[in-house]
Every structure is written in C-alpha cells, then in structure tokens.
Amino acid sequence: MNIVFQQRLHLVIQGAVQGVGFRPFIYRLAADLGLTGWVNNSAQGVVIDIEGVRSQLDTFLHRLNQEKPSRSHIQSLESSWFDPVGYSIFEIRKSVVGEKTAIVLPDIATCPECLQEIFDPTNRRYRYPFTNCTNCGPRFSILDALPYDRSNTTMQYFKVCRDCQIEYGNPGDRRFHAQPNACPQCGPHLQLWNPSGEIASHDNALKIAADAIRQGKIVAIKGLGGFHLMVDARNETAIQRLRQAKQRAAKPFALMYPSLELIKADCEVSELEEQLLRSPEAPIVLLKHSKTQTLNAKIAPSVAPHNPYLGIMLPYTPLHHLLMADVGFPIVATSGNLADEPICTDEQEAIQRLGTIADLFLIHNREIARPIDDSIVRVVMEQKVVLRRARGYAPLPISIHSKSKILSVGAHLKNTIAFSTNQQVFVSQHIGDLETVPAFEAFQQTIASFQQIYELQPTAIACDLHPDYRSTQFAHQLANQLQIPVIPVQHHYAHILSCMAEHQLEGSVLGIAWDGTGYGSDGTLWGGEFLHITDTTFRRVAHLRSFHLPGGDKAVKEPRRSAIGLLYELYGDQVFEMKALDSIQTFSDQELKILKTMLNKNLNAPITSSAGRLFDAIASILGLRQYIQFEGQAAMELEFAIEGFETDESYPFEIQSTRSPTSPKKSEILDWAAMVRRILIDSRSGLSISNISAKFHNTLVEMIVAIANRVGEERVVLTGGCFQNKYLTERAIQRLRAEGFRPYWHQKIPANDGGIALGQIMAALREISGGKERCV
Structure with a gap:
C-alpha cells in the first residue's frame, strides 16, 4: 500500500515581483494544481507557503519559473521544506512589513486589453483615461511606501466601488489584486482649467483640450509622472511661441504620434526601433527623418532645428491614447517646466510656474508621488542605448555582491542619485541639472523619497570629487548630520565603473571616459581620459593633449573660446592674427585683447584635456557654431555634418610619453596638433565640412x-557623454573588434552623467572592501 505524504514548501522570492500580478498568478497556479496555503507581499518581495504532495509541489516550482508574468523578474528564490500544518484553502494574505528591499516596478504602458476597453462603447470603462490592470498602469509614480499595496499609493484616497471590488477579488479577472484599479464611478477624473479656474470636466475636458491643440494653443497636460506642454507639431508659429515662453531656444522637442503608421510615414523605423516604440516602457526613441514627409504630417522645422533625428514616442497611458485619437496628428510633448527646472507634478504648482506658457491646463486628481520624465533611447550597433533613464526603466536595480548601505549623490548635470542595499543598487529617475533652486529641491526630495520607500539609513555617502558641485556640498552636510563618512570619487573613474557594473565586469579593463569636463585628481579639468582600472583603483595611462579655456565656464557655452584656447596652444599669440578664422571674427578687438591677456597670464583660463571641448573647438573652427543654446549642440552638429558621407581617411596625430612627478610609471599624451593643422588646411582649401568632420x-x-x-x-x-555620438561609438566598436579587443558600451545606464551615481556606489564599495566587491 502506497502512502502519499503531504509536504509544505516555503518560498521567499525577490526581484520585480510586486505590481506585476505575481500574487494573482500564484493563486491561480496553486488552485490549478489543487494546492493549499498562502501568498503575500513583504517589504522584500513575495512570500509563499504552500502544501501538497511532493510531485505537485515540484510541478508548481517548474511552472512558476516557466509561466510567471511577463513583466516580472526573479532575482532570487529561497526554498525550504517543512512538515505540513494542514491548510484547507489557498489565499492571498495581507502584506507584511520588515526590512524594505523589494524592487519597485516602473510605470507600465497601457496593455492591449485595456486599450481595447477604452475604445469600446459597450464597456463600462469606455473613454476612461485612468484604466489599468495587473499588466499595466502606474507603479513607481504613485508609490509612497513598500510593500506595493493600494494603501501605500496615492490611489488610497479613492474608495473602490462595488464593481471594481468584485474584479479585484475575482481570481479569474485580469484585475485580480490590481492595486490602482478604478473606473469612472470611483476613480480619478479630469478637469480642464484656464488660469482663472475650471471650465470643463471628465470627457468633455479632454475633447476641449484636443480642440485647443488643433487651434494652435498650448495645453499643459498632467500625465503619469508630471506635466507635458503640448502643441501641434505642424504649427511653426505655435512652436516658436512655446520656445520663447519656455526659454528653450533650440533644443529639440519630443513628439508624440497617434500611430506607428504615421511615424513610419515621417521616419526610418527599424525592427528594433519599432519594438522599442511599442514596448511596455514606451520611451522616446530617436529616429532619423525620412527624406520625404507626408503632407498630412509635415513637422515644423523648429521642432528639431539642424537635426536629422526626431525624438518620438507613442501614447503610453489611456489619457494619451484618447487625446491622440481625438487629435489625429503629431504633437510636441515636452516636459512641463521652465529651463533648468524640474517637471511640474501638481496642478497648483503648474498654474504658478507654467501660467505664462500654457493657455489651458488638463489636470486630474490622482496625486503624483514623484516627478518622472520620459525616458530617451536610441539604437547603436543594433542595441538599445538609454540616454535618459526615467519612466519605464527607473528604479530597476543593478545587482552586486554587497549588502552595504551607501547613498551616492551623482554629478551636477543630468543628476541621478543611487543607493545600495541587500546586493542591489537602485538608480533613481533622471533629476536634471542642479543649476536652480527648484532643481536642487527636487534633488533633495528624490533622496528623501528613496529614504522613505526603503527606510534607508546609509553607512557612507559617495559624491563627486569636485568641491563646488551642489551635490558634493550636500553630501558633506548630510554626512555631518548622520556622522558617517563621505567618499569623494573622481568623475571619470565613476563613469567607467558605472559601465563595468552594468556589464557585470570584474578585474582589469581599459576605460575610455570622454565628456565635457570633470574634476581631475590633479586639480585640472579632465575629459579625454584613458584609465587603466584594476581590482582596487585606477591609473591615468593616457589623455588628450590639454589646452586653456579662456573665460572658464563661459567657454562651455561659447565654442569660439575653446577654439581660441586650442589654437593658442599651437600658435601662441599668432592666433590673434588669424583674422580669416570664423572663431576670431566673432570677437571684437577689445575682446581679443582681453582673451590674449587671459591666456598670456593664465587668468581665468583653466587647463582641460576635455574631448567635449575639443569637439566644440573644431565645430567653431569650421564655422558650424560659435555659441551653443543647449549642452552638446556644437558636437551634435559636427556629428550630423557627416550625414551620408563615407570615408576611412583620418588625420595624423602623435603620441608623447610623459612621467608624473608622483608616479614612476609613464603615461601617454595624445597630441592633436598635426590633426588641427591639417583641418585648418582642409578648411581653407574648401574641403567639405562633411569630409573634414568624418576624418x-x-x-x-x-x-x-x-x-x-x-x-x-x-x-x-x-563611457562619458561623448559616446552618445552614434558615429563615434559605432566606429570605435568596429575598429576595436577588428583589432581583437572586446569593447563595452552603455545600454541600460546612460553614458552621460546620468550614470555617475552608479559608478560612485561601485567606487565606494571598492574603497570600503579593499576592492573585493563585485557585480553579479
């Protein structure tokens, strides 16, 4: 006689398992196999206690891995076997609290089932702009605390109606345990305001807003993670008005299109780019203009001046889907903020800060827990590359072998913050440049928000080496309050460690970090660096030849100053006699005298090895741009000048060896002098800018x-901002591979300063552990 014994399996699952329908999935799987027990959310992930015969429990484990929800990701699964306790049913139990390490899921774009419902006149959610289910909808943007339950989100203020409660409690329903579940009877609703007050509500508000966009008006729309400023992308007059009011002279605007078909009519779209546009992350994707555009979707030139790419996204919430269906043409969808300020998230704040820009405000009464911009990606070497990591991607973590609790405060520009806990590094959404008081307040609020969600108590704070960065100064102030150490990290070292962490690289590598500027270990401005990374530290093995930046910070916004500094390094005072150069012609005689004094006496003319400033100098010398209106503009136009031109030719350069006074090992200086001389000759002889730029x-x-x-x-x-340049990056990868090297470049984490916070964490862990910490 065979006796079948019951056993009890206890599972603790960590990873992206909250907000993805994981508990409902476990419930249905247990019911299908006739198992009893319970599942709940904890502050660490999901806990399952389940009973049955061993063969069925083994099947449960197998199917759990094979059939788990598509948006879920299991990082670890700890299993233990015990004697049964005699459960009679399987149930979803109330969440429990504890140490908070669970992964917060990013916001997820509208799923096909919800999309079908909002356009179905017979459905009770017809044209309801806050429709969601366990497969889609708000997550990170509404979360106040862990675990991910409705009571810990901004949806706690909406009492669930009877019909929604029935869906929530029905194991066979798509909305079984969907925390933000709502409908027109019980959920958030729309209002349309002008600066004087409310003028419409619900669906009527949406329709009036769509009509206003058709009429060329600017509408501020409260979305998932903040406000967008929206205007007809075909209306040149309306876009120029938006540029002037937003104080954004030339930086490209993002676009939202009603459909993929209309995008394909205007742009070249590869298979991977199409996948990205339609993905649950729904980022802005940089797409190349088609040579011809349809008459119905002619994009105004001022959307992206002098740029062969458009930043385009598809609607990603029911609100956006309904709006775009009503409008029927592409619209500008730019962040609802003023220059150098964070995106607005609250309607009263929006009225105050955007009241001089927007004609109307389409708002809703669901609170936004934190500002989250749209993410930006592009395809490089047939791989997705994230340029701005925010909605859809943040705050998914990078795994490491360390349980240390470290906060990093990032850089000054394109700021993000990060913290490590329980073998994970959580990197925040894009915060932005810390140039203004509102931006710095947003930075502090982001840190406070992460501390609240994860009850974070860091044991150390990592920051940039630059003493004047606001983030660095804040790190020292906070560390003093908490009585914990501060670990300053050299900027380009952090860049390289960030990319290494993303790719799980350990041991030694050659890191090439090229960007605008970063504070060097020797007190000069670095930016064209070759660092040899070992298990414990780094050595600067090479860098681009340095030159002066007359005017210091002014040179960042005036490429002509970088050009003067570069040419002064070659020709000394003779540069001021090169009257035919565009770079010289833009200065008055008096200004040239001042520049000459600066350079001769080394006054306010810091030395830099920056690759970014080298790009600026060449762009100025070629007459492309003498002033910039946004960061990287000159370098971008130099890259775009290559468009369609192909050559393998290059200019000569030299490598000079030198020794540091503090190190017996030699380092190399890449001397661009011969290259610059040949560029001047080619330019004077009339060689095309396309050819010169390619070379x-x-x-x-x-x-x-x-x-x-x-x-x-x-x-x-x-790594570094210069490797956002598609031509430079792809050619470098191809040439390195041809020479037998294995190149790595950023894909999940930005190559620009948005990746610095992750690198700072890794550097701090190395310092604390003596180099023994590693990625997994």
Whole structure:
C-alpha cells in the first residue's frame, strides 16, 4: 500500500515581483494544481507557503519559473521544506512589513486589453483615461511606501466601488489584486482649467483640450509622472511661441504620434526601433527623418532645428491614447517646466510656474508621488542605448555582491542619485541639472523619497570629487548630520565603473571616459581620459593633449573660446592674427585683447584635456557654431555634418610619453596638433565640412585604438557623454573588434552623467572592501 505524504514548501522570492500580478498568478497556479496555503507581499518581495504532495509541489516550482508574468523578474528564490500544518484553502494574505528591499516596478504602458476597453462603447470603462490592470498602469509614480499595496499609493484616497471590488477579488479577472484599479464611478477624473479656474470636466475636458491643440494653443497636460506642454507639431508659429515662453531656444522637442503608421510615414523605423516604440516602457526613441514627409504630417522645422533625428514616442497611458485619437496628428510633448527646472507634478504648482506658457491646463486628481520624465533611447550597433533613464526603466536595480548601505549623490548635470542595499543598487529617475533652486529641491526630495520607500539609513555617502558641485556640498552636510563618512570619487573613474557594473565586469579593463569636463585628481579639468582600472583603483595611462579655456565656464557655452584656447596652444599669440578664422571674427578687438591677456597670464583660463571641448573647438573652427543654446549642440552638429558621407581617411596625430612627478610609471599624451593643422588646411582649401568632420571622428577612433594597443587590455569600456555620438561609438566598436579587443558600451545606464551615481556606489564599495566587491 502506497502512502502519499503531504509536504509544505516555503518560498521567499525577490526581484520585480510586486505590481506585476505575481500574487494573482500564484493563486491561480496553486488552485490549478489543487494546492493549499498562502501568498503575500513583504517589504522584500513575495512570500509563499504552500502544501501538497511532493510531485505537485515540484510541478508548481517548474511552472512558476516557466509561466510567471511577463513583466516580472526573479532575482532570487529561497526554498525550504517543512512538515505540513494542514491548510484547507489557498489565499492571498495581507502584506507584511520588515526590512524594505523589494524592487519597485516602473510605470507600465497601457496593455492591449485595456486599450481595447477604452475604445469600446459597450464597456463600462469606455473613454476612461485612468484604466489599468495587473499588466499595466502606474507603479513607481504613485508609490509612497513598500510593500506595493493600494494603501501605500496615492490611489488610497479613492474608495473602490462595488464593481471594481468584485474584479479585484475575482481570481479569474485580469484585475485580480490590481492595486490602482478604478473606473469612472470611483476613480480619478479630469478637469480642464484656464488660469482663472475650471471650465470643463471628465470627457468633455479632454475633447476641449484636443480642440485647443488643433487651434494652435498650448495645453499643459498632467500625465503619469508630471506635466507635458503640448502643441501641434505642424504649427511653426505655435512652436516658436512655446520656445520663447519656455526659454528653450533650440533644443529639440519630443513628439508624440497617434500611430506607428504615421511615424513610419515621417521616419526610418527599424525592427528594433519599432519594438522599442511599442514596448511596455514606451520611451522616446530617436529616429532619423525620412527624406520625404507626408503632407498630412509635415513637422515644423523648429521642432528639431539642424537635426536629422526626431525624438518620438507613442501614447503610453489611456489619457494619451484618447487625446491622440481625438487629435489625429503629431504633437510636441515636452516636459512641463521652465529651463533648468524640474517637471511640474501638481496642478497648483503648474498654474504658478507654467501660467505664462500654457493657455489651458488638463489636470486630474490622482496625486503624483514623484516627478518622472520620459525616458530617451536610441539604437547603436543594433542595441538599445538609454540616454535618459526615467519612466519605464527607473528604479530597476543593478545587482552586486554587497549588502552595504551607501547613498551616492551623482554629478551636477543630468543628476541621478543611487543607493545600495541587500546586493542591489537602485538608480533613481533622471533629476536634471542642479543649476536652480527648484532643481536642487527636487534633488533633495528624490533622496528623501528613496529614504522613505526603503527606510534607508546609509553607512557612507559617495559624491563627486569636485568641491563646488551642489551635490558634493550636500553630501558633506548630510554626512555631518548622520556622522558617517563621505567618499569623494573622481568623475571619470565613476563613469567607467558605472559601465563595468552594468556589464557585470570584474578585474582589469581599459576605460575610455570622454565628456565635457570633470574634476581631475590633479586639480585640472579632465575629459579625454584613458584609465587603466584594476581590482582596487585606477591609473591615468593616457589623455588628450590639454589646452586653456579662456573665460572658464563661459567657454562651455561659447565654442569660439575653446577654439581660441586650442589654437593658442599651437600658435601662441599668432592666433590673434588669424583674422580669416570664423572663431576670431566673432570677437571684437577689445575682446581679443582681453582673451590674449587671459591666456598670456593664465587668468581665468583653466587647463582641460576635455574631448567635449575639443569637439566644440573644431565645430567653431569650421564655422558650424560659435555659441551653443543647449549642452552638446556644437558636437551634435559636427556629428550630423557627416550625414551620408563615407570615408576611412583620418588625420595624423602623435603620441608623447610623459612621467608624473608622483608616479614612476609613464603615461601617454595624445597630441592633436598635426590633426588641427591639417583641418585648418582642409578648411581653407574648401574641403567639405562633411569630409573634414568624418576624418576628425575617424582620427579620434584611431587614437582610441592606438592606446588600446599600447595598454594591451582585451576589454575596453567606452563611457562619458561623448559616446552618445552614434558615429563615434559605432566606429570605435568596429575598429576595436577588428583589432581583437572586446569593447563595452552603455545600454541600460546612460553614458552621460546620468550614470555617475552608479559608478560612485561601485567606487565606494571598492574603497570600503579593499576592492573585493563585485557585480553579479
């Protein structure tokens, strides 16, 4: 006689398992297999206690891994076997609290089932702009605390109606345990305001807003993570008005299109780009203009001046789907803020800060827990590359082998913050440049928000080496309050460690960190760096030849100053006699005298090895741009000048060896002098800017390959803002591979300063552990 014994299986699952319908999935799976017990959310993840015969429990484990919800991700699964306790049913139990390490899921774009419902006149959610289910909808943007339950979100203020409660409690329903579940009877609703007050509500508000956009008006719309400013993308007059009011002279605007078909009519769309546009993350995707545009979707030139790419997204919430269906044409959908300020999240704040910009305000009464901008991606080497990491991606973590609790405060520009806990590094959403009081307040609020969600009590704070960064000063102030150490991290070291963490790289690599500027270990401005990374530290093995920046910070906004500094390094005072140069012609005689004094006496003319400033200088010399209106503009236009031109030619350059007074080991200086001289000759002889720019980019790539060959590390990491340049990055990858190297570049974490916070965490862990911490 065979006796079948019952057993009890206890599981603790960590990862992206809250907000994805994981508990309902477990409930249905247990019911299907005839198992009893319970499942709940904890502050760490999901806990399951389940009983049955061993064969059925083994099947449960197998199917759990095979059939789990598509948006879920299991990082760890701890299993223990015990004697049964005699459960009679399987149930979803109330969540429990504890140490908070669960992964907060990003917001998820509207799923096909919800989309079908909002356009179905027979459905009770017809044209309801806050429709969601366990497969889609708000997550991070509404979360106040862990675990992810309605009572811990901004949906707690909406009492669930009878019909929604029935859906929530029905195991066979798509909305079984959907925390933000709502309908027109019990959920958030729309209102349309003008600066004087409310003028419409519910669906009527949406329709009037769509009509206003058709009429060329600017409408501020409260979305998922903040306000958008929206206007007809075909209306040049309306866009110019928006630019003037928003104080955004030339930086490209993002677009939202009603359909993929209309996007394909205007842009070249690859299979991967299409997947990204339609993905649950629904980011802004940089797409190249088609050579011809349809008459019905002619995009105004001022949307993206002098730029062959458009930043485009599809609707990603029911509100956006309904609006775009009513409008029927592409619209500008730019962040609802003023220059250098964070995105507005509250309607009263929006009226105050955007009242001089927007004609109407389409708002709703669901609170936004934190500002979250749209993410931006592009395709490089047939891989997704994140340029701005926010909605849809943040705050998913990077895994590491450390339980240390460290806060990092990031850089000054494109700021993000990060913290490590329980073998994970959580990187915040994009915060922005810390140039203004509102931006710095948003930075502090983001730190406070993460501390609240995870009850974070750091044991150390990592920051940038630059003493004047607001983030660095804040780190020291907070550390003093908490009586914990501050760990300053060199900027380019952090860049490289960030990319290494993303790719789970351990050991030694050659890191190439090229950007605008970063505070160097020697007190100068670095930015064209080759760092040899070991298990414990780094050594600067090479860098671009340095030159002066007359006017200091002014040179960042005036490429002509970088050009003067670069040419002064080559020709000394003779540069001021080069009257034919565009860079010289833009200055008055008096200004040139002041510049000459600055350079001769080394007054307010800091030294830099910056690749970004080298790009600026060449753009100025070629007459492309003498002033910039947004960061990276000159370098972008230099890249875009190559458009359609192909050549493998490059310019000559030299490598000079030098020794540091503090180190017996030699380092290399990549001397661009011969290259610049040839560029001047080519420019005077009338060679096309396309040709010169291509040869310039090719020369930079050959510099990379030359140093890689000298250092001899097989693994080469490409990082820093300059590697947002698609031509530079792709050519560097191809040439490094051809030479037998294994190049790595950013994909999940931005190459720009948005990735610095992650690198600071990794550097701090190395310092604390003596280099023994590693990624997993």
